[in-house]
Amino acid sequence: MRESLKESWDKFSLIEQMGNIGSEIGRAARLEGKDSNGFTSAAHRALELFDLTLRDRRWLGRLREVGRTREVFCDIIWGENQYETSLSDLERYFMHFAVATRLSVG
Numbered sequence: 001m002r003e004s005l006k007e008s009w010d011k012f013s014l015i016e017q018m019g020n021i022g023s024e025i026g027r028a029a030r031l032e033g034k035d036s037n038g039f040t041s042a043a044h045r046a047l048e049l050f051d052l053t054l055r056d057r058r059w060l061g062r063l064r065e066v067g068r069t070r071e072v073f074c075d076i077i078w079g080e081n082q083y084e085t086s087l088s089d090l091e092r093y094f095m096h097f098a099v100a101t102r103l104s105v106g
Helices: 003-009 014-031 036-055 064-078 087-105
Strands: none
Touching: 003 036, 014 036, 014 064, 014 087, 036 064, 064 087
């Protein structure tokens, strides 16, 4: 993991972190079935961002939802899709964080 990414990630609020994770999930959703290298790259990047958020000590006690969402994401990408959901569903979930970030910044 790049140290510079961790340092910059630690400056984001939880809402900003979730919005960024959602961006990678959205990228993976758009590339699914079209560009396997791009899809794999986006999926790995999303996992890296999930993991950075889960390691962020500021959110201790608030990470159950992040962990469960990571689990659902992994199940969609590499599992048997036991949750019967899609990347598009997750992208819609994360869109709320991206909108909230834009509203708080703008």
